[in-house]
Amino acid sequence: MGFPPLHRHIALLSVLPFAIQFVGIGFSDALGEGLCGSVFGIPLREAVLYGLVSEYYYYGQFFLLLLSLKAAYALGxxxxxxxAENPALPSWARRAGLALSALYLGAFLLTRxxxxxFVTPVGPALLSPAPLDPLSAMMVLPEPFLLWLLLRGRP
Structure with missing residues (x-):
């Protein structure tokens, strides 16, 4: 039966940032940590216990959750x-993809x-915008193309 080309392209572009993040872990010295880099390396329990949670840790967790949802969306x-017998992209899949991609791209632009x-023991504080490293830029690069494909694939 085979996969419809639109499904393949959308799935590939949806899972690409997830793959780039995990490939980029090995190249973090040259490319930066990426969107989720502050999450890796230490479990949350130990990070809180020893006070090693950076300010960007929770934002990294949020992006890791988004990347996981995008990978699950691609698999689905x-x-x-x-x-499916009908190779057209279902409207629920298009809406879910648009929502995930728009949220991902919007969160990236807002955090940068x-x-x-950020909440501190003294009270709320405002941190400087998250740094823009090459790995983060590579992870967000497929999103405009993905949004274009999803908008083009309307029923």
Whole structure:
């Protein structure tokens, strides 16, 4: 039966940032930590116990959750595409993909341009925007193309 081309392209572009983040772990010295880099290396329990949670740790967890949802979406899209008799992209899949991609791209732009709120023992504080490293830019690069494909794939 085979996968419809639109399903393949959308699934590939959806899972690409997830793959880039995990490939980039080995190259963090040259490319930076990426969107989720502050999450890796130490478990949350130990980080809190020893006070090693950086200000950007929770934002890294948020991006890791988004990347996981995008990877699950890509897998679901491939499964749906292989089982469906009609190769058209279902409207629920298009809406879910648009929502995930828009949230991912919007969160990236907001965390890189605006001060980030963070709660400290003294009270709320505003952090400087998260740094823009080459790995983060590579992870967000497929999103405009993915949004274009999802908008083009309207029923």
């Amino acid at each position: 899209l491939l499964i749906q595409g292989s089982l 341009t605006l001060p980030l709120p």
